[in-house]
Each structure stands twice: as C-alpha cells, then as structure tokens.
Amino acid sequence: MNKQNIFLSGITAMAALPSFAQNTAVTEKPMNILYIMCDDHSYQTISAYDHRFIETPNIDRIGNEGVVFTNSFVANSISGPSRACMLTGKHSHKNGFIDNAHRFDGSQQTFPKLLQKAGYQTAVVGKWHLTSNPTGFDYWNILIGQGDYYNPYFIDNGKKVQKEGYATNIVTNLALEWLENKRDNEKPFCLLLHHKAPHRTWMPDTCDLGAFDHVKFPLPENFYDKYEGRVAASEQEMSIFKDMDLVYDLKMADKENEIHTKTGLEKGGRHMYNRLNPQQKAAWDAYYDPIIKDFKSRNLKGKELAEWKYQRYMHDYLSVIRSVDRNVGQVLKYLEEKGLLENTLVVYTSDQGFYMGEHGWFDKRFMYEESFRTPLLARLPHGKKGHVAQMVQNIDYASTFLELAGVEIPGDIQGVSLLPLLKGERPKDWRKSLYYHFYEYPAEHAVKRHYGVRTERYKLIHFYNDIDVWELYDLKKDPGEMHNLFGKPGYDKITAKLKKELVKLQTQYDDPIESQLKK
Numbered sequence: 255m256n257k258q259n260i261f262l263s264g265i266t267a268m269a270a271l272p273s274f275a276q277n278t279a280v281t282e283k284p285m286n287i288l289y290i291m292c293d294d295h296s297y298q299t300i301s302a303y304d305h306r307f308i309e310t311p312n313i314d315r316i317g318n319e320g321v322v323f324t325n326s327f328v329a330n331s332i333s334g335p336s337r338a339c340m341l342t343g344k345h346s347h348k349n350g351f352i353d354n355a356h357r358f359d360g361s362q363q364t365f366p367k368l369l370q371k372a373g374y375q376t377a378v379v380g381k382w383h384l385t386s387n388p389t390g391f392d393y394w395n396i397l398i399g400q401g402d403y404y405n406p407y408f409i410d411n412g413k414k415v416q417k418e419g420y421a422t423n424i425v426t427n428l429a430l431e432w433l434e435n436k437r438d439n440e441k442p443f444c445l446l447l448h449h450k451a452p453h454r455t456w457m458p459d460t461c462d463l464g465a466f467d468h469v470k471f472p473l474p475e476n477f478y479d480k481y482e483g484r485v486a487a488s489e490q491e492m493s494i495f496k497d498m499d500l501v502y503d504l505k506m507a508d509k510e511n512e513i514h515t516k517t518g519l520e521k522g523g524r525h526m527y528n529r530l531n532p533q534q535k536a537a538w539d540a541y542y543d544p545i546i547k548d549f550k551s552r553n554l555k556g557k558e559l560a561e562w563k564y565q566r567y568m569h570d571y572l573s574v575i576r577s578v579d580r581n582v583g584q585v586l587k588y589l590e591e592k593g594l595l596e597n598t599l600v601v602y603t604s605d606q607g608f609y610m611g612e613h614g615w616f617d618k619r620f621m622y623e624e625s626f627r628t629p630l631l632a633r634l635p636h637g638k639k640g641h642v643a644q645m646v647q648n649i650d651y652a653s654t655f656l657e658l659a660g661v662e663i664p665g666d667i668q669g670v671s672l673l674p675l676l677k678g679e680r681p682k683d684w685r686k687s688l689y690y691h692f693y694e695y696p697a698e699h700a701v702k703r704h705y706g707v708r709t710e711r712y713k714l715i716h717f718y719n720d721i722d723v724w725e726l727y728d729l730k731k732d733p734g735e736m737h738n739l740f741g742k743p744g745y746d747k748i749t750a751k752l753k754k755e756l757v758k759l760q761t762q763y764d765d766p767i768e769s770q771l772k773k
C-alpha cells in the first residue's frame with residue numbers, strides 16, 4: 255500500500271486534516287488532479303472528436319473511460335490569456351492578462367494557491383507563458399516563453415537548465431519524476447502537465463518523421479474562402495498560402511541557402527535547425543532534404559503551392575500529435591501501474607482550438623468555431639461515461655478542481671464547477687450562452703479586437719477598435735460561418751435578442767465594453 259492509500263485510513267488522523275478532507279467522507283480518499291494541456295491542439299485532430307486526420311487512442315481513452323465535452327470553449331483564444339482564465343476562473347478583464355504582451359500578476363488568487371492552502375501538493379511542468387514566475391506551486395519546472403521543441407531550456411524552480419531531447423518527452427519525464435520521487439506522498443496532488451506541442455513550428459520528434467507520408471489530406475471545403483461580408487476575416491494574416499513561411503514553418507532551410515523568405519522568419523527557421531544536435535540533424539536531414547530537393551525542382555505557384563503548403567503543414571502538425579498521444583499514454587500507464595488512476599481526475603485540454611486549413615488558415619484568435627472551441631476530455635473515477643453537450647468554458651476549470659477538492663469556491667470566481675456534469679447530473683439552470691473577448695491587436699496575425707455572444711444556435715460578434723463591424727451567424731444553417739447575416743432582412747429580432755444577451759453577460763461578468771463604446 256503506498257502512502258497515498260493510507261492517507262485517510264484512520265479517524266485519528268482527522269484532527270490534523272487540512273480543509274479539503276473535512277469536506278470529504280472519512281472513508282473517501284481525496285482526489286488527485288492531473289490537468290494535461292497542450293498548446294494549440296485542435297479538436298479536429300483528436301479522434302474522440304474527429305476521425306478524418308489521425309487516431310489518438312491514448313487521449314481518447316480519457317474520454318472513453320470518462321467524458322468528452324462536445325461543446326467546450328475558451329474565453330479568449332490565445333495562450334497566456336487562456337492560461338490566466340484557467341488559473342483564476344475569471345475572464346481576461348478580471349485577471350488582467352488580456353493579451354500575450356502582458357505579465358501575469360502572480361499575487362492574485364488562483365486555484366493552485368487555494369488547493370495548496372487546503373493541503374494539496376501542487377506542481378506545474380512545461381509551458382507556462384505568463385512571464386512572471388509561477389506562484390502557488392510546490393514545484394515548477396517551466397519552458398522559457400514558448401519554449402523549444404529540441405533541447406529546450408527550462409526554469410527549474412528559478413534555475414535555468416537546458417535539457418537534451420524532445421520537449422514532449424522531456425515534459426512527460428519531468429511530470430513522472432515529480433510524481434514518483436519529488437512530491438509528498440502523504441498529500442493529494444494537483445499536477446499541471448502543460449506541453450509546448452503542437453504549437454508553431456510543429457517540429458516532429460525524429461521517430462515520427464514521415465509518419466503520414468502515405469496520406470494526402472482532403473482540403474477543407476472553405477480552404478479558398480474569399481471572406482465576402484467579413485471584413486476582419488479578410489484582413490487577418492494567418493493564411494496558409496500567404497503567411498505560412500516556407501523556411502520557418504515548413505522546414506525548407508536548404509543547405510544551398512537558395513530559399514529566401516521573410517528575413518526574420520527565415521533566420522528563425524535556420525536557427526531552429528541549427529539547434530539540433532548531430533544525431534537529431536542526421537534524422538532531420540534524412541527526412542527533409544529529399545522534400546526540399548523535390549520542392550525546389552517543382553517551382554510551385556498559386557493553388558499548387560497553397561495545397562503543397564497545406565499538406566506539409568498537416569503532415570508536420572499530425573506527426574507532433576503522435577508524440578503527444580504516445581506521451582499521454584505513458585502517463586496514464588504510470589497512474590494505472592501505481593494504483594493512482596482510480597483516485598485521480600484526469601483532464602485533457604488545449605489552451606484553445608486551431609485552424610487546420612479551414613478558411614485557408616492556421617493559428618487561432620477568432621471567435622469562429624475552430625478557435626473558440628477547445629478539446630476537453632475528463633476521466634473522473636466512478637463518474638459519468640459518454641458525451642457532455644452542455645456549453646462549458648475554460649473559466650470553469652478552477653471551480654471544478656476546487657469543488658472536487660472540497661474547497662469552498664470564492665465568490666469572485668466567474669466560472670462554474672463542471673463536477674455535476676462529470677458525475678452525470680443534469681443541472682437545470684445550466685448556462686444558455688457564452689461570452690468571449692479577444693484583445694490582442696494590433697499584433698502578429700492581425701486579428702482585430704472583438705467580443706461576442708454564442709448561444710446553442712447563433713453567434714453575434716462585434717469587431718471594434720479600429721473598425722466597427724458586427725457579424726451574425728446561424729450555426730445550424732451555416733456551421734462553417736461563411737455567411738454574415740448581420741443587417742440582412744429577417745434577422746432584426748434575433749439580432750436584438752442576442753445584443754440583449756450580450757449586454758446581460760457583460761453586466762454579469764462586469765465587462766462594460768459595449769456601453770463604453772456607445773458613449
């Protein structure tokens with residue numbers, strides 16, 4: 255029996271118990287929390303959601319033995335802000351981290367701090383991306399900024415250390431090492447295992463190079479979207495054809511130095527290649543050199559080039575996902591072998607969704623479905639198995655973890671606990687609409703500032719700042735969001751209703767932007 259199992263074995267231990275245990279039946283063990291999050295992992299590339307591109311048996315296992323949230327969303331579709339929403343359970347305007355250029359105020363209330371106070375051992379490994387050092391963690395070992403795929407630098411509880419190898423494997427090992435040797439086994443744990451993968455520039459592990467060589471991926475229906483009636487969509491800079499860089503993103507750093515792209519990006523691409531060790535370089539060259547040679551011989555233009563880029567993007571991105579899935583499998587196996595799986599809530603999610611060529615794009619940011627949604631699978635021991643269709647948002651995770659631990663949810667947290675849904679209950683008054691607000695503009699990828707409301711069927715978005723444009727979508731008739739119905743005859747009533755709902759949400763969450771803009 256490990257120490258974890260004897261944690262609450264005797265009533266005599268009661269007097270010394272921290273607060274989480276007082277809310278738990280004496281016979282029940284406190285639940286551990288393993289919160290796995292990837293960076294930019296689209297739901298389209300998890301087979302629990304979509305079988306078109308890849309099979310992800312290990313990630314799917316979490317959903318097969320637990321639940322798959324089929325309507326899971328973020329509050330602000332970009333890394334740092336998304337992470338801040340999750341840590342605090344609050345929308346961006348409340349936690350202060352509205353875009354990636356900010357610095358997280360680590361003195362504020364977060365769920366790891368509250369869990370730690372209640373007696374949990376807390377740890378974060380991998381991508382952090384909040385600029386300030388993590389607070390509320392007994393152990394932290396984080397990548398610097400975005401981190402590197404190969405031989406990355408970490409900050410290990412304040413000390414800079416370079417690790418040889420591939421980021422997804424290293425982050426997994428750090429997590430397993432902490433679980434095995436570094437935590438206090440007397441206490442329940444909350445571990446945030448946050449991968450860099452599959453963030454740009456989608457560098458696969460050497461063992462996954464070529465894994466999809468035999469596959470030609472179908473183009474999304476709206477790959478050649480012309481963005482009619484959608485000004486903000488027409489002005490973005492996240493086009494696979496126009497903005498995806500041959501050297502930086504698609505690894506065409508030729509030895510002859512003949513392929514030249516945007517100076518900064520080309521330099522970045524060559525630098526990433528130069529960071530590989532000789533063994534890694536040999537594997538890399540064996541795979542990419544023939545592709546570079548073939549590419550150079552073809553002199554592709556127009557649609558041919560766009561489609562070549564799309565295929566290369568998909569091949570690299572999906573190869574990166576193979577490693578993520580394998581590593582998730584390794585962690586689940588560890589928990590199982592140690593008898594921890596039956597006493598641990600396992601969550602898998604991403605900091606936001608991602609475009610796999612829909613609208614011709616990569617990246618995220620927009621309130622359109624592919625980036626507003628995020629995958630969410632959760633395995634609660636003895637909990638519900640199946641799909642959960644209620645609309646949930648990443649501000650809900652903090653409340654969920656706190657309720658699970660028996661910690662009182664502070665009144666200023668804006669998200670609601672998903673625990674009833676994980677247990678298979680059907681709360682009567684579940685939310686009927688979601689609020690979204692994106693701020694990172696002017697910035698890379700040029701997605702304008704916008705906020706909006708989404709109901710089960712409709713979405714109303716207001717792009718503001720240097721423009722003043724509204725968009726309305728009927729998601730039932732137009733799931734690809736190609737037809738902006740705002741101002742079209744017959745849509746006045748629904749528009750008025752959605753505007754009212756939007757103001758209601760802005761009042762509820764205390765984000766009075768709409769009324770401020772009107773002044």
Ligand code: SGN
Nearest residue numbers: 294332333334354454455617698699
């Ligand atoms: C980097 C990327 C962008 C990406 C942002 C935000 N450019 O700046 O493509 O949108 O991160 O991503 S790169 O040249 O640095 O790769 S986030 O998920 O971390 O917010």
Ligand code: CA
Nearest residue numbers: 293294333605
């Ligand atoms: Ca991200």
